[in-house]
Amino acid sequence: MEQLGYIVSSICILMAWSYLIKENALYTFAEHLLVGMAVGRGIAYTIEVQLTPRIVDQMIGQGRWSLLIPALIGCLIYFRFVKGYEWVSRICMAVWIGYGAGNALAFNPATYMPQVFDSFFKLDSIDNIIYFFVVVSVLWYFIFTVKKDAGFGKQFSMIGRYALMVAFGSAYGSITMAYLSLIIGQLQIILRDTLHLVK
Numbered sequence: 001m002e003q004l005g006y007i008v009s010s011i012c013i014l015m016a017w018s019y020l021i022k023e024n025a026l027y028t029f030a031e032h033l034l035v036g037m038a039v040g041r042g043i044a045y046t047i048e049v050q051l052t053p054r055i056v057d058q059m060i061g062q063g064r065w066s067l068l069i070p071a072l073i074g075c076l077i078y079f080r081f082v083k084g085y086e087w088v089s090r091i092c093m094a095v096w097i098g099y100g101a102g103n104a105l106a107f108n109p110a111t112y113m114p115q116v117f118d119s120f121f122k123l124d125s126i127d128n129i130i131y132f133f134v135v136v137s138v139l140w141y142f143i144f145t146v147k148k149d150a151g152f153g154k155q156f157s158m159i160g161r162y163a164l165m166v167a168f169g170s171a172y173g174s175i176t177m178a179y180l181s182l183i184i185g186q187l188q189i190i191l192r193d194t195l196h197l198v199k
Contacts (some may be wrong), residue, residue: 006193013186134163 015030057062073095079088095174106109119135121128140153141160192195 001027002193006189010190013190100116138163 001163012030012033015026016034018024019027036047054067059067073092076092077089079085082088119132121132123129123132138155139160140148141157141164146153188198192199
């Protein structure tokens, strides 16, 4: 049974890779299969982990009917399918983003505060001086209330822009390495687990 799973996985991988030649029916089938399985799993997970505990345990069991308010706000997202009332769906998104940002800032500062604290250090080495200079230039680049058309302000803003380009390039390189490791894992499924050509 495990070998059958490896065979099916290998077939799906090869169908997805067929896109490298050109878009075809095999690739489209693999794409639809992946999306369908992901959506099905997402729906099952939402019902099992989110809806059932809140409806059965918290609302009916504990009488927390106030949970209907966020549920109704969440349902506003479906107004994007109602012609002429698409703007109503933005209310749901605004509440979601606002609550998420406020909750993260108030109750989960560990995700961003270390970055803030790490930018405060003694300027006792050339590395720290360069790092501080880059941080300030990037922050200056994102200040849009001050005119930076010419002079030092424009040049300093360009330094921040170039620093961002270097950072994004480094991140892109890391993503490329992650994709390569993913390809290696798929080749292992095909060559090692399915065809047994390598150990």
